[in-house]
Structure formats: C-alpha cells, structure tokens
Amino acid sequence: MNRSVHKFGGSSLSTATHYQAVANIITSYCQFGDIIVVSAAGKTTNMLVKLWQYYKDADNQGVISTITQLKDFQTKLIEELLEGKVEKPEIHTINEDFSVILKLIAEKNLKEKCLLAYGEVWSARLLSQYLNHLSYHAIAFDARDLLLVNDGKLAHPENKINLKKLNDSQLNVVTGFIAQDTEGYTTTLGRNGSDYSATLIARYCDASSVTIWKDTKGIYSADPHDVEHALQYLSVCREQISLLTKLGSPILHTKTLEALEGTDIKIIMRSSFENDACFTKIESPTTINQKCFITSLHKQSLIEINHLSDTDVLKLKQLTQCDFHTFKIKYPNGLAYQFYLIVPVNLTHSVLHYFSGRANLLASSLFGLGIIGPRGRVSSLTKQAVVLLKKININIRFSNFQYQGIYGGYGMILSNEVMAAETLSRLHDALFLEHKAVITS
Known part of the structure; x- marks a missing residue:
C-alpha cells in the first residue's frame, strides 16, 4: 500500500480550534491507511516535566496544582471537541488516568518516562475520537505496541513486523516520542522524538513521504523570526538540511533525517496554520540545486x-x-x-x-x-x-x-x-x- 505519514506537533494541537484545523488537514490530505503521528498537546509535556520535578521534591502542593492544570486543560479540549455520548466515556477515561497517576504518587512508585508518555497518549486518543465523531474512521495506536528498543537500540526487524498491525481501512493515529524496551518498560526517543517517530515509521512502512506540519510554512535561508527577508525554499537537499541541524538549527534533529538514509522517502515541511501556503520538500541531492x-x-x-x-x-x-x-x-x-x-x-x-x-x-x-x-x-x-x-x-x-x-x-x-x-x-x-x-x- 502506498502510505504517507503526517506528523503534528504540540503547537498544532494546543487548542480545540487547532485540533479542528488538524482534522480538516487530515480529511483533505490523507487517505485510509495513512499514519498520523502526534505530539503532546500544547504545553502538556512541560507540565508533565514540572509534575515529575514536584514529585521528586516531595512538593505535594506543586503536585496537586499541576495535576489540576493538566486535568482542566485535557478536560476542556474534550468538552469543546466531543459531545454527548462520545464525550462522557473520554472524560471518564481521562479521570481514570489521573487517578492512576495519583495512586502511583501516593505509593511512591511513579516512573518518569511512563508519566511523560501520557501527553502523546492523550493526543492520539482525542484526535482519533474526534475524527470518528466527524465520521472518519480512525484508530489510536500506542507506539509502545509498535516500536521496540533493545539495549538502547531500535529493534528494526521486529518493528517492521509490528507496524503491520496498522489498519489499511482506517486512519492510524500513533503516539510520537515513546517506545517500549524488551523488558516492557516505557522509553522515549529523546529530543524531537515525535519527528523521529514519524520518519522511523515511514521507513518501516515504506511510505512515500513524511509531512511534518509545523507553525512555519517551510524551510528558509535563515530563521524567519529573526530575519525579515529570509527566503523560503520550495525544495532543499537532504544533506544540506542535515548540515543545518548539526549546526544547531531547530528545523529538525539529525536523527530524524538519519532514519531515512538510503531511501527515496521525501520529507515535506508545511504550516498547519496556513495549509494552503507554499511548502518545502526535502529531497535527494541529485534532483535539485544546492541552497544557501x-x-x-x-x-x-x-x-x-x-x-x-x-x-x-x-x-x-x-x-x-x-x-x-x-x-x-x-x-x-x-x-x-x-x-x-x-x-x-x-x-x-x-x-x-x-x-x-x-x-x-x-x-x-x-x-x-x-x-x-x-x-x-x-x-x-x-x-x-x-x-x-x-x-x-x-x-x-x-x-x-x-x-x-x-x-x-x-x-x-x-x-x-x-x-x-x-x-x-x-x-x-x-x-x-x-x-x-x-x-x-
């Protein structure tokens, strides 16, 4: 099957309105069988990191305050996106998640990576529910059931087999950032882990392309936030972008590109806020000119x-x-x-x-x-x-x-x-x- 992968970051899912915009993009640009990789919504990961720090410091007031903020944020998203019979089960599930977190805190058995994984799980679950609410068949996948890490290294043969679990007749919404080790423990893919998840999954599935939807329209000659006349490129060379990331540019992480080495899979960078605007393709160096x-x-x-x-x-x-x-x-x-x-x-x-x-x-x-x-x-x-x-x-x-x-x-x-x-x-x-x-x- 000729699949494509689409990845949405936290800023693209930071409000109910942004979720709706993402759903519109998915229904316009995706077909059944495609894979949607998601990050934690908005500042959820930052709040989970803060919660972990309060837990380590035994700051009960900080713990309760942060859990309240997280719960209010997630509940508000659910209430604004889902209605009636669909909303109530999802509210019940999110309440159960927070009950589990509080129980683990009380037992002093909370694990950092398990805690951080909730952000992506909540995003995948809510987006798939919302797509179904719009009558587009979607299913949420926890990447811990798909991506295996053995002794700190990705188990490529096993992962390629695991990805066969994805459904050809539905939209597959997959958590970014997280994986599972051979002992069954949650692990993470590190900085820019959701982008990395997207390119890894694309490689395992022999996808035709990976579209990374961000808050900028594509790739520029310089950071457009700092340089007023930065030039947007319609196509760029993968090796040059790799150099740019090695120089510390936040466009992509080096490992995100390395996952596609030796393949013809294209990376497309485009804006989730202006999806009809020009975008940038990252391609093989043999087909395009070098840029500056x-x-x-x-x-x-x-x-x-x-x-x-x-x-x-x-x-x-x-x-x-x-x-x-x-x-x-x-x-x-x-x-x-x-x-x-x-x-x-x-x-x-x-x-x-x-x-x-x-x-x-x-x-x-x-x-x-x-x-x-x-x-x-x-x-x-x-x-x-x-x-x-x-x-x-x-x-x-x-x-x-x-x-x-x-x-x-x-x-x-x-x-x-x-x-x-x-x-x-x-x-x-x-x-x-x-x-x-x-x-x-």
Missing part, C-alpha cells in the same frame, strides 16, 4: 589539538552523543596541520578529559554563525561574512570552512559577541538577496 543558509551559533567552545585521528572522531561521537565540528588548518610551512574542535560548551570537560593533555581550550562560551552553501560558494560566503562583521567591529576569534563531498560545504565564524538578530539580518541580506532568483527555485 545562515544560522546563529550559541555557547560553543574552541579547542586546539595537535593531532586528531579518525579513531578520535569516532570515539568522541560515541562519548558525547552530540554533533561537533572539526577543522584543520595548515601551518605556515605547509608541512603539517593544526586541528580545531568546536563543541557545545556543556561537552567541553568531557572532550578535554578524553584528550588528557593533548588538547588546549582556546575559548569558551563563544557565539557566532554557521553558513551553508554550494561547493563553489561556501568559501567566498564565509570570507565575505568575516569582512562584513569586521566592518561593524565584531571581533572574530575563529573562522574557517570545509567541503562536504559533492553536496557543498559549510563555514563557521566564532566571536565573543552575541550575533544579534539585526546583525544576522544585515549579513543575510548582503550575502544572499542578490541571488534570490537563483536560490529560491
């Missing part, structure tokens, strides 16, 4: 190393479980290289400890810019940006670029000074706007 991006960097450490082997890089990736960047610069004599590592500031101690005296911390808590561009332009873009920053008296601590195969490359510029939105806008406009007709195609 600029993104801000925050709290980075610059570390100097005399020698950096491939083994070092591999071990550091395993140690940090995080993206970092390596650059090498030739000594003036041209006979050897000096290596530089750029890592998030919270990983500085771990990295220095790994090198045990072989590394020198040059600076910490640096800010800056990442620039991504086609292979023929990334060098000149990085150098132009340095010149422009110096003209406005920004002190540069480090700048360099590197190529990434046939897909282009990226540059990084670091400074002690925060790159304000105004600075980012000026750089963006100076570097990119003259090429608008080319790079937005």
Whole structure:
C-alpha cells in the first residue's frame, strides 16, 4: 500500500480550534491507511516535566496544582471537541488516568518516562475520537505496541513486523516520542522524538513521504523570526538540511533525517496554520540545486589539538552523543596541520578529559554563525561574512570552512559577541538577496 505519514506537533494541537484545523488537514490530505503521528498537546509535556520535578521534591502542593492544570486543560479540549455520548466515556477515561497517576504518587512508585508518555497518549486518543465523531474512521495506536528498543537500540526487524498491525481501512493515529524496551518498560526517543517517530515509521512502512506540519510554512535561508527577508525554499537537499541541524538549527534533529538514509522517502515541511501556503520538500541531492543558509551559533567552545585521528572522531561521537565540528588548518610551512574542535560548551570537560593533555581550550562560551552553501560558494560566503562583521567591529576569534563531498560545504565564524538578530539580518541580506532568483527555485 502506498502510505504517507503526517506528523503534528504540540503547537498544532494546543487548542480545540487547532485540533479542528488538524482534522480538516487530515480529511483533505490523507487517505485510509495513512499514519498520523502526534505530539503532546500544547504545553502538556512541560507540565508533565514540572509534575515529575514536584514529585521528586516531595512538593505535594506543586503536585496537586499541576495535576489540576493538566486535568482542566485535557478536560476542556474534550468538552469543546466531543459531545454527548462520545464525550462522557473520554472524560471518564481521562479521570481514570489521573487517578492512576495519583495512586502511583501516593505509593511512591511513579516512573518518569511512563508519566511523560501520557501527553502523546492523550493526543492520539482525542484526535482519533474526534475524527470518528466527524465520521472518519480512525484508530489510536500506542507506539509502545509498535516500536521496540533493545539495549538502547531500535529493534528494526521486529518493528517492521509490528507496524503491520496498522489498519489499511482506517486512519492510524500513533503516539510520537515513546517506545517500549524488551523488558516492557516505557522509553522515549529523546529530543524531537515525535519527528523521529514519524520518519522511523515511514521507513518501516515504506511510505512515500513524511509531512511534518509545523507553525512555519517551510524551510528558509535563515530563521524567519529573526530575519525579515529570509527566503523560503520550495525544495532543499537532504544533506544540506542535515548540515543545518548539526549546526544547531531547530528545523529538525539529525536523527530524524538519519532514519531515512538510503531511501527515496521525501520529507515535506508545511504550516498547519496556513495549509494552503507554499511548502518545502526535502529531497535527494541529485534532483535539485544546492541552497544557501545562515544560522546563529550559541555557547560553543574552541579547542586546539595537535593531532586528531579518525579513531578520535569516532570515539568522541560515541562519548558525547552530540554533533561537533572539526577543522584543520595548515601551518605556515605547509608541512603539517593544526586541528580545531568546536563543541557545545556543556561537552567541553568531557572532550578535554578524553584528550588528557593533548588538547588546549582556546575559548569558551563563544557565539557566532554557521553558513551553508554550494561547493563553489561556501568559501567566498564565509570570507565575505568575516569582512562584513569586521566592518561593524565584531571581533572574530575563529573562522574557517570545509567541503562536504559533492553536496557543498559549510563555514563557521566564532566571536565573543552575541550575533544579534539585526546583525544576522544585515549579513543575510548582503550575502544572499542578490541571488534570490537563483536560490529560491
């Protein structure tokens, strides 16, 4: 079956009106057999995290207050979306959920991941109920019945078999973010876990596409909240977006893209608030031109190393479980290289400890810019940006670029000074706007 996957985040489900808009999107763009992956509604996850903290601190007043807020929020959504015979059972079920939570708290047996899982479960259950209320056949699935994690790693063969439980004659509403380990305990897929759930499920089901519905219309040359003239792209290269995420852009998490490596499954980014607006397709690099991006960097450490082997890089990736960047610069004599590592500031101690005296911390808590561009332009873009920053008296601590195969490359510029939105806008406009007709195609 030619399925598609659609993922809706918390902001898309934050009110009853937004649920109704999501239902309208589903009935307009989905067919039976398609998969809808959902996050927890609105700020539900934040409230559950707060509840867990109050529970750990034995703050009974905080516990009761937060449970009341959660219950009121979920109940209001149900009352505004469902009516009569449909509403009452769902209200009863949500009340039972909170009774279980309170019982576990009283018994001091509450588990963090089980608690956090409620957010996605409530979203999937309510959305499927609402779709059925509108006479569109839908069924809610708890991803803990579909996604198995074995010793911290996804059990791919078992998961592919489990996904056969999905129904070809109904809409399948699946919880994002959560999974189950081999001992039957709830586990989570980490940061941006619902996006990751969507691309994983798409791979397991051989879906044709994954549409991630967000609060922005697609992917831009810069953050449109900071840069007024940011250019929206209609299509972008998957490898360039992977680079952008490794530079810390919140567009997608690296693992969300990695789940689709080696496949032709497209990712589509579009707005759940303006579903008829232009959107962005993330596609294979062989079919589209390379684009240009600029993104801000925050709290980075610059570390100097005399020698950096491939083994070092591999071990550091395993140690940090995080993206970092390596650059090498030739000594003036041209006979050897000096290596530089750029890592998030919270990983500085771990990295220095790994090198045990072989590394020198040059600076910490640096800010800056990442620039991504086609292979023929990334060098000149990085150098132009340095010149422009110096003209406005920004002190540069480090700048360099590197190529990434046939897909282009990226540059990084670091400074002690925060790159304000105004600075980012000026750089963006100076570097990119003259090429608008080319790079937005």
